[in-house]
Amino acid sequence: MRLSQLFTKTSKTTPADETARNAQLLIQAGYVHKEMAGVYAYLPLGKKVLDNIAQIVREEMNAIGGQEVQMTVLQPRELWEKTDRWDDKKVDNWFKTKLANGTELGVGLTHEEPIVDALKDFVGSYKSLPVYVYQIQTKFRNELRAKSGLLRGREFAMKDMYSMARTQAEHDKLYEQVVEAYGRVYKRLGIGDATYRTFADGGIFTSKFSDEFQTISEIGEDTIYVDESKKLAINKEIYTDENLAKLGLNKADLVEKRGVEVGNIFSLESKYTDALDVYYTDDKGAQQSIIMGCYGIGISRLMGLLAEHFADDKGLVWPEAVAPAKVYLARLGDAPEVVKQADELYEWLGKAGVEVLYDDRDVRAGEKFADADLLGIPYRLVVSAKTTADSYELKARTTDDSKQVSGDELLKLLQITD
Amino acid sequence: MRLSQLFTKTSKTTPADETARNAQLLIQAGYVHKEMAGVYAYLPLGKKVLDNIAQIVREEMNAIGGQEVQMTVLQPRELWEKTDRWDDKKVDNWFKTKLANGTELGVGLTHEEPIVDALKDFVGSYKSLPVYVYQIQTKFRNELRAKSGLLRGREFAMKDMYSMARTQAEHDKLYEQVVEAYGRVYKRLGIGDATYRTFADGGIFTSKFSDEFQTISEIGEDTIYVDESKKLAINKEIYTDENLAKLGLNKADLVEKRGVEVGNIFSLESKYTDALDVYYTDDKGAQQSIIMGCYGIGISRLMGLLAEHFADDKGLVWPEAVAPAKVYLARLGDAPEVVKQADELYEWLGKAGVEVLYDDRDVRAGEKFADADLLGIPYRLVVSAKTTADSYELKARTTDDSKQVSGDELLKLLQITD
Numbered sequence: 001m002r003l004s005q006l007f008t009k010t011s012k013t014t015p016a017d018e019t020a021r022n023a024q025l026l027i028q029a030g031y032v033h034k035e036m037a038g039v040y041a042y043l044p045l046g047k048k049v050l051d052n053i054a055q056i057v058r059e060e061m062n063a064i065g066g067q068e069v070q071m072t073v074l075q076p077r078e079l080w081e082k083t084d085r086w087d088d089k090k091v092d093n094w095f096k097t098k099l100a101n102g103t104e105l106g107v108g109l110t111h112e113e114p115i116v117d118a119l120k121d122f123v124g125s126y127k128s129l130p131v132y133v134y135q136i137q138t139k140f141r142n143e144l145r146a147k148s149g150l151l152r153g154r155e156f157a158m159k160d161m162y163s164m165a166r167t168q169a170e171h172d173k174l175y176e177q178v179v180e181a182y183g184r185v186y187k188r189l190g191i192g193d194a195t196y197r198t199f200a201d202g203g204i205f206t207s208k209f210s211d212e213f214q215t216i217s218e219i220g221e222d223t224i225y226v227d228e229s230k231k232l233a234i235n236k237e238i239y240t241d242e243n244l245a246k247l248g249l250n251k252a253d254l255v256e257k258r259g260v261e262v263g264n265i266f267s268l269e270s271k272y273t274d275a276l277d278v279y280y281t282d283d284k285g286a287q288q289s290i291i292m293g294c295y296g297i298g299i300s301r302l303m304g305l306l307a308e309h310f311a312d313d314k315g316l317v318w319p320e321a322v323a324p325a326k327v328y329l330a331r332l333g334d335a336p337e338v339v340k341q342a343d344e345l346y347e348w349l350g351k352a353g354v355e356v357l358y359d360d361r362d363v364r365a366g367e368k369f370a371d372a373d374l375l376g377i378p379y380r381l382v383v384s385a386k387t388t389a390d391s392y393e394l395k396a397r398t399t400d401d402s403k404q405v406s407g408d409e410l411l412k413l414l415q416i417t418d
Numbered sequence: 419m420r421l422s423q424l425f426t427k428t429s430k431t432t433p434a435d436e437t438a439r440n441a442q443l444l445i446q447a448g449y450v451h452k453e454m455a456g457v458y459a460y461l462p463l464g465k466k467v468l469d470n471i472a473q474i475v476r477e478e479m480n481a482i483g484g485q486e487v488q489m490t491v492l493q494p495r496e497l498w499e500k501t502d503r504w505d506d507k508k509v510d511n512w513f514k515t516k517l518a519n520g521t522e523l524g525v526g527l528t529h530e531e532p533i534v535d536a537l538k539d540f541v542g543s544y545k546s547l548p549v550y551v552y553q554i555q556t557k558f559r560n561e562l563r564a565k566s567g568l569l570r571g572r573e574f575a576m577k578d579m580y581s582m583a584r585t586q587a588e589h590d591k592l593y594e595q596v597v598e599a600y601g602r603v604y605k606r607l608g609i610g611d612a613t614y615r616t617f618a619d620g621g622i623f624t625s626k627f628s629d630e631f632q633t634i635s636e637i638g639e640d641t642i643y644v645d646e647s648k649k650l651a652i653n654k655e656i657y658t659d660e661n662l663a664k665l666g667l668n669k670a671d672l673v674e675k676r677g678v679e680v681g682n683i684f685s686l687e688s689k690y691t692d693a694l695d696v697y698y699t700d701d702k703g704a705q706q707s708i709i710m711g712c713y714g715i716g717i718s719r720l721m722g723l724l725a726e727h728f729a730d731d732k733g734l735v736w737p738e739a740v741a742p743a744k745v746y747l748a749r750l751g752d753a754p755e756v757v758k759q760a761d762e763l764y765e766w767l768g769k770a771g772v773e774v775l776y777d778d779r780d781v782r783a784g785e786k787f788a789d790a791d792l793l794g795i796p797y798r799l800v801v802s803a804k805t806t807a808d809s810y811e812l813k814a815r816t817t818d819d820s821k822q823v824s825g826d827e828l829l830k831l832l833q834i835t836d
Contacts, residue, residue: 007551009546035494041488067423072453073558076454097514101562
């Protein structure tokens with residue numbers, strides 16, 4: 001895309017009403033627009049990053065047999081009364097609304113109940129199970145405070161998957177498959193090394209632990225204890241001698257860290273399926289409970305985390321897999337031969353499948369370089385009067401030095417993807 | 419995808435609580451799940467159709483320079499008070515909700531106000547204009563009645579684009595570019611011939627007409643008068659001698675038809691931009707009003723229309739461009755050589771980029787054929803004990819006769835895309 005066409009612009013001033021660094025940077029760089037606290041719109045470059053993250057998650061969910069659906073935002077009260085999650089005294093972060101005739105509706109904050117209800121007609125036989133169903137959807141949570149930018153939204157994008165199994169053993173197998181898929185997601189996003197499977201409280205439905213995925217970060221809201229050699233961690237909320245023994249973790253091996261929760265997995269036993277009267281019939285004709293699991297990844301939270309985690313004092317630094325473009329092509333000056341070479345390079349890279357942000361604007365070099373840094377595009381390529389026919393000045397966002405490369409070298413470098 | 423893996427199943431019974439044929443068929447075929455009247459969840463095959471429609475619209479909007487964003491569902495009251503569209507007496511189909519602190523919020527029913535507000539910081543100079551911005555988003559409208567299935571939803575998917583221009587002439591040019599892009603959308607969806615640019619009431623912001631795009635259909639809610647040779651129509655609501663004269667239409671050439679509105683375009687003059695204090699500075703430094711247009715296409719409504727428009731007494735008939743798969747591969751029997759041949763064919767087509775629904779289930783031929791018809795997949799391919807090495811039985815959904823084709827012929831046939 002040509003920057004002269006892109007309607008967003010970068011800003012030199014930090015937004016006064018944001019304390020979270022991720023939101024400050026994303027607003028300054030024109031990736032998002034703040035609608036209200038915890039509610040952000042995605043502008044063209046931000047939409048690309050969000051879509052790139054969602055696509056990586058989608059691919060990994062599909063790879064383990066996940067089937068994608070799209071549940072609804074509007075929720076009927078009856079469904080949630082059956083599981084006792086309608087009353088505001090029980091669930092305190094609902095947004096609620098009303099039909100014209102006065103009937104109360106919920107604004108979707110999670111989707112266990114509607115998923116179970118929608119699958120009712122399809123999972124009656126043991127032959128229909130197991131199944132993974134997921135969606136990438138907007139969720140709404142009426143948080144009292146929302147000061148962490150994209151890390152804690154009132155309206156946010158989430159991937160939520162649900163599994164249904166016939167037995168506890170089958171459930172356990174599905175559960176571990178998702179743990180592995182999550183590992184692949186974080187690796188592709190560039191935070192594999194910094195992200196730990198973290199044991200946490202299992203909630204009210206199971207005597208087991210739940211799993212969180214925590215990315216080590218100074219900005220984390222959670223305190224965790226990390227065993228680096230085992231690549232495991234335990235959340236402070238369940239950090240007791242008894243639990244450490246159960247999990248085979250040694251106090252001496254653990255280091256206290258701050259973490260951002262980038263995923264979670266819960267065993268739900270048959271709490272929701274039983275409450276909603278959804279059972280399956282086994283091969284002997286007997287009615288059996290369905291064992292469920294739920295698996296979340298915050299898509300927009302990941303965008304906020306990646307923004308804040310990798311940023312430096314010059315701005316954003318996107319991992320290649322999610323960047324809105326791989327190359328920032330800065331054309332310096334508007335001499336006809338420079339324009340011609342830059343235009344040709346832009347087209348050539350486009351045809352080779354390399355996404356390029358082409359800075360064809362009539363502004364000085366310093367401003368172009370500052371924008372390339374603030375926007376966090378992985379590679380900066382310069383075309384100027386000094387550029388010769390087959391030699392280009394390339395600089396990675398994460399290094400200070402540029403180098404001269406030939407066209408062949410350039411393509412080779414840029415086509416190495418995650 | 420293998421049908422043995424797909425969690426949805428078809429049903430032989432028509433849902434009792436649906437009067438709209440599109441919803442009946444889509445529910446019976448397992449494409450959608452009804453959450454409540456006018457609110458549908460999309461199951462795997464339905465999600466594919468919805469995404470296919472959205473992608474066609476996206477490509478055509480990008481082709482004319484549209485920049486994709488994603489605005490928010492939650493809406494701050496202040497913004498809508500500035501344009502006098504907050505009060506329920508003025509706009510009677512809002513869903514409203516409240517923050518935990520009691521602040522009232524809207525649940526997005528359209529996005530003129532937030533789009534203008536989000537662009538405020540970017541369109542101050544004449545150099546930044548013109549611009550097209552669009553999104554494909556879920557909208558919420560508190561309709562009193564919702565009995566038309568996907569044709570009129572309380573929660574529905576819509577593409578809404580907004581243009582901002584410096585002058586009326588520039589606006590008129592942008593407007594006509596979208597008219598042409600809409601024509602390409604309907605053509606790709608297979609309803610090009612049945613869809614008419616239809617003059618309608620321009621609303622309160624302009625003395626001009628607005629444009630609707632009406633697909634001729636018995637199920638239409640609108641009455642229009644069609645000039646088939648000019649490929650134009652006029653909505654009954656403005657069907658007066660005076661307007662006919664203005665539009666150069668002759669009563670004698672017009673035929674009364676029923677139509678489904680599959681798109682609309684409004685000239686908004688500077689109503690929203692002025693109200694929200696968003697202006698641009700021209701090349702002489704003077705402040706000028708920004709002229710806006712808005713351009714809608716109902717994505718889920720199109721899905722409902724295509725379902726109902728093309729269906730026959732056996733079920734759905736999807737146009738190739740939006741079908742969830744191009745081929746329904748029915749394997750008859752489970753003799754090892756049949757399984758082997760069908761498995762190989764499934765893999766071979768997949769590698770050739772042909773999307774296949776592979777009916778590998780242990781059910782009788784009649785049930786497979788009935789499902790192939792109900793699901794509306796464009797081509798049915800049969801592998802049975804009678805199939806020889808390089809001869810396949812192929813039948814189009816829209817014909818009764820099958821024919822034998824070789825592998826080469828098959829690929830050639832299937833790779834011809836829209």
